[in-house]
Amino acid sequence: MSDDFQEIVFGGGLTVRVSREVAAEAEPVLAQLLADGVPAKLAAKDPTLWGPAAESEAAVRLGWVDTFERSRALLPQLAELREELGDLDHVVLAGMGGSSLAPEVISLTLGKRLTVLDTTDPGQVAAALRDRLDRTVVVVSSKSGGTVETDSHRRAYLQAFLDAGLSPAEAGRHFVIVTDPGSPLEATAREMGAFVLLADAEVGGRYSALTAFGMVPTALAGVDVAELLDQAEEFATTLTGDVDNPAFLLGAVLGAAARHGRDKLALVDDGSGITGLGDWAEQLIAESTGKEGKGILPVVVETPVSAGATGPDVLTATIGGALGVGAVPGSGVLPHVSVNGALGAQFLCWEAATAVAGRVLGIDPFDQPNVTESKQNTNKILDEGLPAAAPSFTEGAIIGYGDATSLEDALRALLGAAGEHGYVAVMAYLDRFADADTAKLREQLAAASSRPVTFGWGPRFLHSTGQYHKGGPQHGAFLQITGEVAEDLPVPGKPYTFGQLQAAQAAGDRQALAGRDRPLLHLHLTDRAKGIAQLLDAAGRIQPYKER
Template sequence: MSSGDLLDGGAEAAAGLAVWGAAGIDQSAAASTRAALVADDVPERLVAKDPTLWGPEAQAEAAIRLGWLDTFVRSRELLPQLAELRAELADLDHVVLAGMGGSSLAPEVITRTMGRPLTVLDTTDPGQVAAAIADRLDRTVVVVSSKSGTTVETDSHRRAYWQAFLDAGLTEAEAGRRFVFVTDPGSPLVETATEMGAFVLLADPDVGGRYSALTAFGLVPSALAGVEVAELIDQAEALAKALAAQSDNPGLALGAALGTAATTGRDKVALISDGTGIDGLGDWAEQLIAESTGKNSIGILPVVVESPDSPGATGQDVLTVTYGGALAPEAVPGGGIRPHLAVNGPLGAQFLVWEYATAVAGVVLGIDPFNQPNVTESKENTNRILDSGPPAESPTFTEGAIEAYWSVPGGSAPADLAGALGTLLAGIGPDGYLAVMAYLDRAADADAALIRPALAAASGRPVTFGWGPRFLHSTGQYHKGGPQVGSYLQITGAVVADLPVPGRPYTFGELQAAQAAGDRQALTGRDRPLLRLHLTDRAAGVAQLLDAVRNLRG
């Protein structure tokens, strides 16, 4: 059997990137989404940066957010600067990226795929921050990335590293040399960098954060980590030549398929690596899709699945999508399963094709893919809690190393962990999903992520997993602005050794707790089911929780 037979409709390819199966999805609908997009000249209008594609309410935002379509042209101008910067900082071989959401996810994919070391600091967990600072401080350069220049997590990281450098005996001038700032023109970080004597590289201001993979946000930390980023630019430029076409346009094929699926009952997208050389793209695409489409009570929910044989990759309302790099001759797409869609090709082209497809899906769904109207809600709640103190809460029950707090509309609260988990899962509707939100240490508490496939197996429903506060800059928009069918499991942990945020009246632990509490307020204010499990001993609590979930499967 040929690879074309495996996925309905074969493949549509350009510049080494192929999208398999899109034609079959388009043909499954009563009317062709793709034909409607072509009839409305969407490919040509999108490449021409027509801001009217998403309706009059989106026009003003779209007019200043379409630079990603050709940002690779301007990114080439960065290459000489990056070469000079790498030479200037050659003695600093431990690169730390302090950034959230769109400022950190693309560089993480790039460096993981290319096998280059990069420490990504996108957390407020005091243990994880302290461990990063203690690691090779004498050889560390910190890339501070924030489009707005006001991101609280990133500002806190900058302050902590600055103090650590001074405490290590560096002068202010020596400490300033250890920082590279990536931000938009006019951002407050430009002034901060000047005051610190740090390096500044300006990003493309006409590109939003989640579309910024091929701007300075994606390229600067990757280049400092040793990636030859010119290759990514070349790959994107090669694909861009096909994106105005009505045929042989993989971006149009993917976007039409995503839109068709979402409007015909498959509004969850399982994103699965097929093992052919691209590492972590699902995490980046998760933010792009969730934050771009999850608003106005509609949207596409991305579900990052660990491997093709992990639970949660399929379902009646799930579009199964695999991704990867180059396929060997005669190889079939999918990594051993038969997905609805498979996307294979070089990483630079992958970034551009998913951005293009997400914008096209926005046309189909009738939403503005460039705003994020609900992201600020949890931030505002966090600021209020930092000012006034955390709300008083008493556990519904305590079992072993876990305190449980039950916030589920209607019904009585279970009195034990098994009952609480079972009731939470039983309450997921036929079109619902469960989101696991772990405000823990992504390194020291890594086993917490094992709960996602276990819950997916126990529930038979889509289950997402996000590290807090990282997911607030990603799926957090979908949780609040998308279809209100979610159930939520929040996991927090005791802080053994806290860490102050220099120059601020709070610690990292207090900031992390306030972010978790602020997000709880945003979700419970929508009358959504939420179970919070607080681990009084993190290692013991994670083990206890995994045992409890696995027992549910029996």
């Protein structure tokens, strides 16, 4: 074993390794948590762990601790449903946040095809509607039953099936609805004649990976979801222990590191068998901890050698299925933490660790007090129209709104506004497939600024890091990118289009950030392909701060 690591190995199907540096910081935190009996209380679903103010919320949000047991009741239903829908082999998941990110990780990791629709971009929605419609089953997932994006997707697909000549009853057969008991969506589903599977009501959306939200779409796509439950069950045996309890150790390390100034968490796929878990963990950690001016900012980093994986205020964590002790192969990166194990175990480990980190930070890890702000702004804008704004510059295919008079100056100013302890958030209200190159900005800006830079597709990130942006430490600098819509798409039964909804969501989020007096640069692409190329070129010309 490397002298740099304290290794924790156990029988729960997962290994956590922690560097001696962060283990030493966490030692007093671990001692206090043990003295308070936290492992046994968490395993017993004790709602008092996060203080009196959080008790009522925690009392109805701890089902994730043992949801793998109750989820087994779904297995016969899923087998029957898959047989019933055997002719529909193209599975589309319409869901946001926790309802879509876990299924996406499961399908990517286990090599099954699943189309995830978590956008309001009309181009991306239209492309999904054109893809194998006659063989499509749409899984509509919404815990509350009132998610505007998901409801819009349901309406668009229903209209597409009807336009293709299906009767209402025939169209209803193409839908599987996953929601909480008694939600408005349950009633709508039954009116449609859709298949309905009810979720575990005592599990919040971001903790729902092993509930119907994670299992239904992936089972329909061909995943053996019983194996995930088996992995979680094996791991659950470690949750009560004072030693060999990886989730407890990981949570203490996350919380202690944040208290010692490492409040950004770089999540790096180590290439050893788990794909995309960082995106799921990002929404879990950001939405759970980013509130009351506190929080841990997850930063999903492309590779172990990408800019932003390390830094003085960054805790570097690698994630994978199996990895030997030491640096990530071929990278030379020695992480502070590495977590390796089966996917079902990973889900439960990170959920429990996040709950423990919440206690260390003194926050309620189960609420999301600032998420509704942008939604309320969006609804008002849809009613009243987009607010007027005067551009500060027009350069090629880019219109800029801010204080600078050129693109390069605007980007430099934004990076500088992050300061020594802040971060930059890139928020792209675009098509994450057709406009995928936009994501290259994250690494470019991280290299130029030497600061942590996050990247999120809008409105997807609103159900993830959006809570942290508003409720967490107020030292973010924000780059919002919007784009001209080539061909809009109506939302059936609503007085607005997908393009108008997307623009209203972007404007609503700008208002929420502006109300906090945070640095914000809005760039609108009049031609998406040309604008993205222009933006990447400008970002690539910015000299790294450390070289100036």
